[in-house]
Amino acid sequence: xxxxxxxxxxxxxxxxxxxxxxxxxxxxxxxxxxxxxxxxxxxxxxxxxxxxxxxxxxxxxxxxxxxxxxxxxxxxxxxxxxxxxxxxxxxxxxxxxxxxxxxxxxxxxxxxxxxxxxxxxxxxxxxxxxxxxxxxxxxxxxxxxxxxxxxxxxxxxxxxxxxxxxxxxxxxxxxxxxxxxxxxxxxxxxxxxxxxxxxxxxxxxxxxxxxxxxxxxxxxxxxxxxxxxxxxxxxxxxxxxxxxxxxxxxxxxxxxxxxxx
Amino acid sequence: xxxxxxxxxxxxxxxxxxxxxxxxxxxxxxxxxxxxxxxxxxxxxxxxxxxxxxxxxxxxxxxxxxxxxxxxxxxxxxxxxxxxxxxxxxxxxxxxxxxxxxxxxxxxxxxxxxxxxxxxxxxxxxxxxxxxxxxxxxxxxxxxxxxxxxxxxxxxxxxxxxxxxxxxxxxxxxxxxxxxxxxxxxxxxxxxxxxxxxxxxxxxxxxxxxxxxxxxxxxxxxxxxxxxxxxxxxxxxxxxxxxxxxxxxxxxxxxxxxxxxxxxxxxxxxxxxxxxxxxxxxxxxxxxxx
Numbered sequence: 001x002x003x004x005x006x007x008x009x010x011x012x013x014x015x016x017x018x019x020x021x022x023x024x025x026x027x028x029x030x031x032x033x034x035x036x037x038x039x040x041x042x043x044x045x046x047x048x049x050x051x052x053x054x055x056x057x058x059x060x061x062x063x064x065x066x067x068x069x070x071x072x073x074x075x076x077x078x079x080x081x082x083x084x085x086x087x088x089x090x091x092x093x094x095x096x097x098x099x100x101x102x103x104x105x106x107x108x109x110x111x112x113x114x115x116x117x118x119x120x121x122x123x124x125x126x127x128x129x130x131x132x133x134x135x136x137x138x139x140x141x142x143x144x145x146x147x148x149x150x151x152x153x154x155x156x157x158x159x160x161x162x163x164x165x166x167x168x169x170x171x172x173x174x175x176x177x178x179x180x181x182x183x184x185x186x187x188x189x190x191x192x193x194x195x196x197x198x199x200x201x202x203x204x205x206x207x208x209x210x211x212x213x214x215x216x217x218x219x220x221x222x223x224x225x226x227x228x229x230x231x232x233x234x235x236x237x238x239x240x241x242x243x244x245x246x247x248x249x250x251x252x253x254x255x256x257x258x259x260x261x
Numbered sequence: 262x263x264x265x266x267x268x269x270x271x272x273x274x275x276x277x278x279x280x281x282x283x284x285x286x287x288x289x290x291x292x293x294x295x296x297x298x299x300x301x302x303x304x305x306x307x308x309x310x311x312x313x314x315x316x317x318x319x320x321x322x323x324x325x326x327x328x329x330x331x332x333x334x335x336x337x338x339x340x341x342x343x344x345x346x347x348x349x350x351x352x353x354x355x356x357x358x359x360x361x362x363x364x365x366x367x368x369x370x371x372x373x374x375x376x377x378x379x380x381x382x383x384x385x386x387x388x389x390x391x392x393x394x395x396x397x398x399x400x401x402x403x404x405x406x407x408x409x410x411x412x413x414x415x416x417x418x419x420x421x422x423x424x425x426x427x428x429x430x431x432x433x434x435x436x437x438x439x440x441x442x443x444x445x446x447x448x449x450x451x452x453x454x455x456x457x458x459x460x461x462x463x464x465x466x467x468x469x470x471x472x473x474x475x476x477x478x479x480x481x482x483x484x485x486x487x488x489x490x491x492x493x494x495x496x497x498x499x500x501x502x503x504x505x506x507x508x509x510x511x512x513x514x515x516x517x518x519x520x521x522x523x524x525x526x527x528x529x530x531x532x533x534x535x536x537x538x539x540x541x542x543x544x545x546x547x548x549x550x551x
Contacts (some may be wrong), residue, residue, distance in 0.1 A: 032466055060456055078460035088451035091550050104469070105460040134550040154459045159390070 008034040008190060009055065009158060013064035016050055021046040025215030027064060032192065037184055037225075039201040041249075042211025043257055048194050049162050051216065055081045055192065056160045064142060070157065078105070082158030085163040087143040089135045089150070096131035100155035114134045123151040124183060141172035148180070152187060159184075160193045165200065174234065179201050181232040192231045198253060202233060202246045210249070212256055219256050221248065312405055324384045325438060346520035356509070362492055363505040366422070370429030371490045374437050375483060382441025383475075386501040387467060392442070403435035408496050415500065425497040432493035433486045442480035457484075477548045484540040491533050 009032040016023040024047050027067035027169055031098055032038050053059040057076035061091055073080065090258055091100045100120045103168045109117070122128045125145040127138075132209055135143050151159060165173040178246045181204055184191055189250060206215040206225035236242050295301035296311065304310075320340050326332065326337035334342070352354040384391040385399075399509040414431075448471045454472040496524055498507020506525050513521035 056454075058457070065485055076454070076457040078458065081457060082454060082458040084451045084455070086449070088449070088455045090452065090470065090474070092476075092548075102459050105462075105465065136550060150455075150459070156458075159460075243297050 007031045008036070008069060009192075010067045011051070011064070012067060014051070014054065014061045014066060016047070016054065017062045022215040023050045024202055025217055028216065028218075030191045030209065030218065034186075035188050037191045037193065037204060037206045039205035039208045040192060040211060041198065041201040041208050041253070042079070042196065042216065043213050043253075044196055046211045046214045047216030048211050052084075052160050052162055052192055052194050055125075056080050057157065058082070071133070071176065076253055078102075078154040079156060080158045080160060081151035083144070083147045083151055083159065083161045083164045085166040087135070087140060087147070088121050088169075089143050089146040091135050094134055095127055095138065095142075095146055095210055098135065099127075099153050100147045100154075101235045104151040106155065117153050121153045123185070125149045125179065141168050141176055144168065144176060145179075148183070152183070152189075157190060157191050159193075161191060161193045163195055166195070166197075173200070174237075178232065178234055180204065185230055187222070195254070198250050199237075202242060202249060203236065206230075208249070210252060210256065220252060274426060281354045303548035316437065317544060329477040335519060336522060339372045342520055343527060347373070347524040350521065350524055356524075358534060359504060359506050359509050360483060363498065363507065363529075364532060366425055366497065366505065367429060367487070367490045367494055369486050371483075372421060374434040374490075375488065378434055379479070381442055382438045385438070386445035387417065393408065396442075399435050401439050401541075403439065407432045407493055411496065411500055417486050420500065425502065426502070428497040429493050430539050432496075433490050436489060437482065437486045440486065444475045444478040444482055447470060447478065458532050468511070477551060480540065480544050480547070484537060484544070487536060487540070488533060491529060494529070500524065 003130060011028050011030040012060075014024060014028040015026070028051065031079075040052065041049045050059055054061050055068075055073060057080065067073065069082070076082075077245055089095075090101065093101060096118055099121055100114060103114045103117060106114070119128070122131055125148055127142060127145055127149065130138055131140065133144060134158060138146075147164070164178055168176065180191075183189070193201075193204055202224060206223075208222040208224060209216070210220040210222065212219050222245075224245070227245065252258060290452050292306040293310075293506070295303035296307055297447045324341060325341050326335060327334060327342075339344075347356075381391075381395065385395055386392065399526045410431060411428065411445045413426050418427055452470050452474050454465055461469060495507045495510065498505040499511045502508040502511075505526055510525035513519075513525065
């Protein structure tokens with residue numbers, strides 16, 4: 001489909017074992033393009049989060065390599081930012097303090113520049129009015145926005161999101177999905193987004209990678225960008241093609257899980 | 262009898278009113294009604310009222326028990342007598358001096374414990390090399406009874422201040438190490454991993470995130486160990502001491518001055534309670550974000 005010139009993030013014959021048990025089988029290959037929004041869809045515990053954590057440098061591959069722009073990824077750094085399902089905003093810092101924390105270790109920015117960037121990302125995620133509040137005073141959805149703004153402010157090139165909206169109610173999740181897609185477009189980020197929610201996957205992704213149960217194997221790759229384009233609005237959910245894609249995918253996931261022949 | 266009858270008349274009427282009010286109030290401040298609900302929440306006023314009433318009842322029963330001659334006053338003086346003794350000792354000024362000396366000993370030992378235990382506890386939970394090396398040792402020593410080490414400590418340090426400080430330190434340091442280690446262990450992994458992917462190195466993760474995250478629990482752990490320090494004070498101050506509240510208690514015992522023994526115990530209780538409340542207040546002030 002695309003040549004090596006497009007290769008931005010590459011999983012090259014990656015394997016991972018926890019003790020004698022393989023998490024990824026038998027050798028995992030995947031190429032992700034720059035600014036692509038890839039969703040890893042699969043059942044809980046299938047190993048997709050482990051792959052994500054390997055990109056982040058929080059786990060190491062048993063063999064094979066993961067390369068970002070040709071260089072093997074190593075220890076975690078701010079280029080590969082992680083957003084978790086549980087609220088990881090720091091409770092002792094205000095909303096603005098959390099976003100500023102994302103730039104704490106950047107010597108290349110002056111204090112004024114940091115402040116400016118913080119303001120920018122607070123605006124981008126719609127939290128300007130809550131800048132001085134502590135995270136325990138804002139909703140779960142806002143806490144996830146803090147984490148997203150903090151990671152963006154840090155200057156991540158790749159956003160690694162591990163079921164970030166999993167703990168939110170349906171309305172908050174929908175509105176954050178729209179916003180995340182918008183942010184990905186305006187900020188031109190490469191995103192790997194892990195979820196087990198089929199609808200979320202179809203709504204967000206340029207490409208969906210469907211995983212088998214553990215050990216993780218790619219069952220299918222679905223190009224969604226071609227069908228729905230880059231811009232995703234809430235109205236997409238009412239689209240008949242959206243519904244069809246979702247239903248097909250749901251059946252595929254069920255067949256993979258063995259609950260449907 | 263008439264009083265009791267009056268109580269009975271009021272009770273059935275008063276209770277439903279209180280319950281009604283409780284329902285009307287918010288969940289966090291259920292007034293007096295919350296006192297009677299399973300897992301209910303009561304207002305601060307209700308809590309304080311019940312606490313004061315309960316303490317008063319205990320004191321009145323105790324007073325009656327002694328005054329009605331159920332026991333020999335020599336063994337158990339009435340609370341009024343203890344208060345009178347306390348007043349007399351306080352008027353002389355000596356009591357404050359002795360309490361001050363004891364407080365100083367407790368704080369010196371406690372700070373020595375804290376200064377050593379905090380970094381060691383943090384490192385135990387952060388690096389397996391430190392944890393694997395120290396956990397068995399700390400676990401073993403913390404089960405050694407402090408009183409059993411009194412002879413050793415006299416051999417090592419003589420009968421001066423060093424022995425007292427050492428015994429107090431011994432009683433708190435090893436406990437505190439494990440509490441600190443546990444506080445650090447409970448810092449959510451997501452905080453650590455978020456910081457790493459925001460570009461922090463190991464040292465920065467420890468100082469800027471993990472330490473900051475554990476701080477509220479750490480202050481609680483310090484508050485608890487400071488309390489234990491006071492319980493070991495008596496042991497430390499009956500070892501050839503010439504000063505301190507423990508010494509006052511021990512000296513009074515020799516002459517069967519039960520009033521003074523109890524007064525000494527009450528003083529320790531008051532200092533302990535005041536310190537504890539002070540640290541709780543500090544906790545609330547420092548960690549408003551919780």
